[in-house]
Amino acid sequence: MSSAFDTTLNNLGINRTTNSAPTASKGSTSLGQADFLKLMTAQLKNQDPFSPVDNTQMVAQMAQFSSLAGITDMNTTLKAISDKLSGTSASDALAYVGRTVLTEGKVAYGRTSGGIAGAVELDGAATDVTVTIENANGQVLTTQQLGAQPKGTVNYDWDGKTDGGADAGPGPFKVTVTAANAGTSVGSRGLVWSPVAAVSMPASGSPVLTLPGLGQVPISAVRQIG
Incomplete structure (x- = not known):
């Protein structure tokens, strides 16, 4: 059964979003910026003319509305910035073709000069690091x-x-790396240089x-570009 609060919101034309699945025991609720404005407008329309809303309360509500609007705009802007920083455009990705990259792997091809x-990534200090x-x-x-x-x-x-x-x-x-610290194994990964043969955009x-010998490698796994 709907609560009195839900009934009031429905009368004002505000519907709270609920989970429509028949098995759901609990629905999610949310009030957006537009809903907040409707509530405030309805309050003004239905106020007691002999006891109008106090100016201080009105200013406080307007401040809340302004704060909500600002936070919404800020979240939208930050999301756009985050997507831009974490994303890679097609032109950026295609620029990798013909370059060499340093990434985790166990297969390497010789350079023209031989x-x-x-490189070896070490999770901790080691007294003995070996590359075979x-x-x-x-x-x-x-x-x-x-050595150490x-x-x-x-x-x-x-x-x-x-x-x-x-x-x-x-x-x-084939490149294999091992690392130990006074006889105790240390986490390590071998990094090899490889030419970029092609780039795909999923x-x-x-x-x-x-990468030849390594197969498909996400661009996020690249440690360095040569």
Whole structure:
């Protein structure tokens, strides 16, 4: 059964939104800016002429209305700014094509000059950080000992020579990273550089980059652009 408050609102032409599902036990209610104005107007029309609304109360109500309008406009503006900052336009995304990006991955292709560059993300300080590079057949080509490193990102650069001094070729190479602090494992991720082959723009969400050896990678996963 509707409450007296609901009845009053209905008489004024204001309908509170309710959940129409038959199984719902409780509906949501909301009064917007237009509803607030209707209530205030109705109050003025139906006031007792021998006891009109006090000027102080009227000013307070107008201040509330002004505050509500300001907050509504501010929320709309902030939402628009947020969408702009978090969004990426088609032209921005297409600018990635032909560039190289640093992102999480385990496959890397050799540079024209030979070897690869990459990085390791550490969740904490480590006394031992190791990068192992293998060929496509799983044969270990080299092991890079980066030593003790603080929490954060540490870069490395491999010249493309195996531990035996031979030329490792253009790849692809499999890159594995491990980190430990005095024998205790430390969370880590390997980052590799990869050229952007294509960009796709889904109907919703962030643009997606196509990276050789890594597949589809969201643009939000890019750490750095080369």
